[in-house]
Amino acid sequence: MALLPQFDTPASLRDAPAGSPFYAAWSNFIATGLAAVRPGDNGGAFYDPTETDVNVAAIKTLTWIGFPRDVLLPGNRDNKLAAYLAADADVAFRDPQNEYFEWYVKRNNAGKIIKLTFVAETPEYYQRLWNADPSLVLSLYQTLVSPAVTLADLQTGTGVYNQLNRWNTTDGIVHYIQNINTLTAALGLAQGSVTALPPFPDNFEARPGSATARTAVDPRVGFDVHMLIRKGLHVTFRDPVGLYIVDWNDSGFTKPNGPPVGNYWTIVRGSPGMVLRLEYEVPAGEGFVVGDIRIGGHLIEYGGQVAEHITVSTSGTAGSPA
Amino acid sequence: MRTKKFTPLKNAGQIIEEIDLPERATAAEAGAFANFSFIPQLALKNIHLPVLTPLVGMDVPGSPPEPVFDSAAQDDIQGNIIPGFNKDHQHFLFLRIRKPKDAKVFLREILPRISTMEEVIAFRRLYRSKRFLVGRHNTYLCSTWLNIGFSRRAIELLASKADADAFGDRSFQLGLAQRSSYLGDPTSPSHHGSPRRWKVGGPKNEADIVLILASDHVSVLDDLVDLVKLRASAAALRLIFEQRGNTLSGDLRGHEHFGFKDGISQPGVRGKLSAAPGDYITPRYISAADSRRLYLAKPGQQLVWSGQFLLGDPRQSTEDQLNSAAAASNFPKWAHRGSYLVVRRLQQDVPAFYRFAAQGAARVGLPQAKFAAMLVGRWPSGAPILRVPAADNPALGDDDFANNHFIFDDDARPSSLNPIPGYPGDAFPQAAADFLAQVCPHFAHIRKVHPRDTATEMGKPADSFARLILRRGIPYGPQLVGVKYPKPKLVAQDRGLMFLSYGASIEDQFEFLQRRWSNSGSQPNRGGFDPIIGQNGRQGSRLRFIDFPTPSGVVRIKIKSEWVTPTGGGYFFAPTISAIRDVLAS
Numbered sequence: 053m054a055l056l057p058q059f060d061t062p063a064s065l066r067d068a069p070a071g072s073p074f075y076a077a078w079s080n081f082i083a084t085g086l087a088a089v090r091p092g093d094n095g096g097a098f099y100d101p102t103e104t105d106v107n108v109a110a111i112k113t114l115t116w117i118g119f120p121r122d123v124l125l126p127g128n129r130d131n132k133l134a135a136y137l138a139a140d141a142d143v144a145f146r147d148p149q150n151e152y153f154e155w156y157v158k159r160n161n162a163g164k165i166i167k168l169t170f171v172a173e174t175p176e177y178y179q180r181l182w183n184a185d186p187s188l189v190l191s192l193y194q195t196l197v198s199p200a201v202t203l204a205d206l207q208t209g210t211g212v213y214n215q216l217n218r219w220n221t222t223d224g225i226v227h228y229i230q231n232i233n234t235l236t237a238a239l240g241l242a243q244g245s246v247t248a249l250p251p252f253p254d255n256f257e258a259r260p261g262s263a264t265a266r267t268a269v270d271p272r273v274g275f276d277v278h279m280l281i282r283k284g285l286h287v288t289f290r291d292p293v294g295l296y297i298v299d300w301n302d303s304g305f306t307k308p309n310g311p312p313v314g315n316y317w318t319i320v321r322g323s324p325g326m327v328l329r330l331e332y333e334v335p336a337g338e339g340f341v342v343g344d345i346r347i348g349g350h351l352i353e354y355g356g357q358v359a360e361h362i363t364v365s366t367s368g369t370a371g372s373p374a
Numbered sequence: 375m376r377t378k379k380f381t382p383l384k385n386a387g388q389i390i391e392e393i394d395l396p397e398r399a400t401a402a403e404a405g406a407f408a409n410f411s412f413i414p415q416l417a418l419k420n421i422h423l424p425v426l427t428p429l430v431g432m433d434v435p436g437s438p439p440e441p442v443f444d445s446a447a448q449d450d451i452q453g454n455i456i457p458g459f460n461k462d463h464q465h466f467l468f469l470r471i472r473k474p475k476d477a478k479v480f481l482r483e484i485l486p487r488i489s490t491m492e493e494v495i496a497f498r499r500l501y502r503s504k505r506f507l508v509g510r511h512n513t514y515l516c517s518t519w520l521n522i523g524f525s526r527r528a529i530e531l532l533a534s535k536a537d538a539d540a541f542g543d544r545s546f547q548l549g550l551a552q553r554s555s556y557l558g559d560p561t562s563p564s565h566h567g568s569p570r571r572w573k574v575g576g577p578k579n580e581a582d583i584v585l586i587l588a589s590d591h592v593s594v595l596d597d598l599v600d601l602v603k604l605r606a607s608a609a610a611l612r613l614i615f616e617q618r619g620n621t622l623s624g625d626l627r628g629h630e631h632f633g634f635k636d637g638i639s640q641p642g643v644r645g646k647l648s649a650a651p652g653d654y655i656t657p658r659y660i661s662a663a664d665s666r667r668l669y670l671a672k673p674g675q676q677l678v679w680s681g682q683f684l685l686g687d688p689r690q691s692t693e694d695q696l697n698s699a700a701a702a703s704n705f706p707k708w709a710h711r712g713s714y715l716v717v718r719r720l721q722q723d724v725p726a727f728y729r730f731a732a733q734g735a736a737r738v739g740l741p742q743a744k745f746a747a748m749l750v751g752r753w754p755s756g757a758p759i760l761r762v763p764a765a766d767n768p769a770l771g772d773d774d775f776a777n778n779h780f781i782f783d784d785d786a787r788p789s790s791l792n793p794i795p796g797y798p799g800d801a802f803p804q805a806a807a808d809f810l811a812q813v814c815p816h817f818a819h820i821r822k823v824h825p826r827d828t829a830t831e832m833g834k835p836a837d838s839f840a841r842l843i844l845r846r847g848i849p850y851g852p853q854l855v856g857v858k859y860p861k862p863k864l865v866a867q868d869r870g871l872m873f874l875s876y877g878a879s880i881e882d883q884f885e886f887l888q889r890r891w892s893n894s895g896s897q898p899n900r901g902g903f904d905p906i907i908g909q910n911g912r913q914g915s916r917l918r919f920i921d922f923p924t925p926s927g928v929v930r931i932k933i934k935s936e937w938v939t940p941t942g943g944g945y946f947f948a949p950t951i952s953a954i955r956d957v958l959a960s
Contacts, residue, residue, distance in 0.1 A: 254784040271834035299896040303911030304556030348556030
């Protein structure tokens with residue numbers, strides 16, 4: 053397989069005009085985050101596909117739950133309501149939402165949920181888009197959150213992009229703000245999983261660096277990457293590198309009068325299998341709102357009740373050096 | 375350094391074709407179905423019997439101390455929870471309480487007949503030693519057991535609303551009928567799997583009490599059933615539904631109606647029967663030199679802390695496969711060491727399953743038996759396809775020290791066992807790593823519900839230990855598989871599985887396995903729905919798919935028909951005998 057000429061944008065988005073330096077900047081950002089080759093156990097390695105040629109043998113999609121596992125387990129093992137409440141609580145920083153998946157809950161005056169917005173978009177993407185042209189970011193905010201967004205809302209006094217602006221915190225959502233939800237962290241997590249010395253025979257005994265993390269994503273990536281590495285494989289992210297919403301399951305979601313709900317999901321950014329922004333809202337004609345829906349008999353009161361039925365993913369390739 | 379050259383997969387990561395199988399059989403297929411030549415004939419003769427005598431003498435070195443179930447505890451816990459009745463003939467009575475006071479009288483009457491953990495373990499030991507001596511399954515020993523479970527409503531009627539409310543399991547509180555659509559069950563009122571049409575457990579025919587009666591011999595079981603029904607009737611308990619279950623006959627004993635050996639992989643409950651060294655509930659066979667002794671009882675049997683099945687005992691840590699976690703406390707005190715019981719009457723459409731297997735096999739160019747085995751993950755004998763990918767191996771299927779010995783992501787290391795009298799050792803081919811799911815696909819039933827060493831969407835493999843359940847199912851209805859020329863009347867008869875499971879959380883164990891894994895194309899790993907028990911209830915849809923690995927790439931096969939359909943059941947609680955005596959019957 054030939055070297056990858058350039059890293060594509062997540063879900064191959066084209067938010068900037070063709071020819072914009074943004075695309076090269078994005079590719080450089082990914083390349084900077086990947087070592088050319090990072091040797092691991094048993095001859096395996098993590099590699100940068102723009103610098104190292106590998107005969108790809110397999111593609112593996114790593115999936116994990118969108119709801120923050122460490123909010124539920126082990127502390128709230130017997131109290132799911134407390135976990136839902138905690139996961140929704142921190143609107144300003146979304147600190148509990150640490151699975152590379154964040155959401156915003158919109159309620160009506162009666163306090164009922166009317167819309168849920170789930171994102172898997174990284175701050176690095178918006179930062180680089182801002183660097184290329186702030187008006188591109190403004191335009192996205194206006195489309196995704198509110199036409200009322202102004203450039204002043206999105207920047208600090210010195211013109212720096214403010215990720216914690218009101219439209220990405222208290223009044224809406226565009227991309228991750230949680231401290232460790234960054235693509236840089238994801239790249240580091242995967243590459244940091246290459247060694248787990250001494251050479252363990254299987255996942256029951258292996259202890260990759262993230263083995264003890266209580267989140268879902270860290271051990272998922274850690275165990276899977278090390279499993280491939282210890283077979284002597286060369287592993288990297290599949291292009292377009294990104295974190296994606298890959299699946300959701302609304303079976304058992306019922307209308308107020310009992311039958312199953314309709315399809316109330318909208319893929320706003322990305323594409324099936326590589327969804328970056330997903331919205332859940334009942335069409336006006338239905339006569340009820342999200343907060344009137346029951347899941348397996350339980351009324352939807354928190355965004356986390358829906359988030360636990362959404363699957364997040366990233367894909368990797370594995371092979372032998374060419 | 376160990377490096378392997380991996381042959382690149384063709385079209386890796388792509389779905390190269392989507393197959394839409396016809397819902398109706400072609401004329402040629404219909405001809406094949408007529409004489410049932412499409413159902414594999416099983417050859418399970420000349421099987422040696424494994425020896426399962428308890429090994430007493432030494433605790434597992436380095437293993438954390440486990441709870442001791444003294445004689446009083448063993449005499450209090452219902453025996454179908456631990457170790458399980460495992461009887462060839464079982465009868466299920468689903469009762470509705472009309473007069474709580476009369477129901478209490480009934481409970482006091484049957485109380486001495488409720489079989490305990492101690493009785494069932496004692497009989498099992500006797501049976502196994504006799505089986506070893508005579509060399510046959512049929513020892514002519516006979517025991518007859520009875521166990522019981524109560525719905526939330528029953529607890530409210532027999533104890534109090536406060537007692538019923540104190541059960542922390544939210545699914546138990548709601549009941550199976552309300553949770554049905556969450557499990558992906560059919561929701562259309564015209565579908566025979568809709569709760570409205572269930573034989574028991576629907577919105578209008580929920581049972582308060584389930585009685586499980588079991589025996590080695592039909593005539594003895596019949597006598598007990600008659601007696602219990604008589605007493606129940608006298609106590610104004612309305613019989614909503616009853617179901618006889620029988621193991622299949624002959625070489626298919628222990629198999630379910632599609633012909634596959636069932637119940638092979640059960641978790642090993644941690645705990646001891648006394649303080650004596652090595653006196654474990656689940657015998658330990660892994661040698662002291664093997665690190666797997668710490669988390670396996672025998673090859674492939676994962677050890678799980680008893681609190682996953684008995685309320686109030688130390689639970690399985692969700693973070694660490696070896697250690698325990700704090701006991702649950704979200705239940706009334708008297709419910710200590712009881713267990714949630716899930717009952718599902720699952721109807722099986724055997725012709726539909728094999729029609730799909732025949733059509734699917736033809737489309738991907740595989741023998742039908744191999745295709746069907748890939749749907750399950752095992753051959754009909756129980757032999758795992760990871761150990762014998764090419765063809766069934768009945769000797770492996772019947773070897774309890776070998777038929778569960780495999781993992782998915784890495785090569786299985788040969789097992790090292792303590793000396794076992796009469797066991798020659800596991801000389802079958804070892805399972806090779808199948809991390810790309812080319813041999814045992816991600817959708818395969820046994821890989822879906824028991825991902826073993828694989829990381830899942832919940833993260834570390836240790837999390838999966840806390841999802842396991844104790845399965846206590848038995849087939850119902852007349853046997854079809856293996857019958858060469860069945861008459862249409864036999865084909866049309868109702869058959870399936872009385873699925874029973876015990877666990878400390880319905881939501882985090884049984885429901886988790888059904889909804890999050892079996893009913894998902896992407897969890898715990900991407901590759902399709904469980905084609906055996908998986909259901910798709912999204913927006914009322916029933917369409918499932920499997921991503922079938924072929925030499926040319928992955929073929930997505932759509933599944934429009936269904937061959938496992940829920941037709942009844944309920945969520946119950948199985949208390950200790952003292953709890954029944956002192957609370958529910960008092």
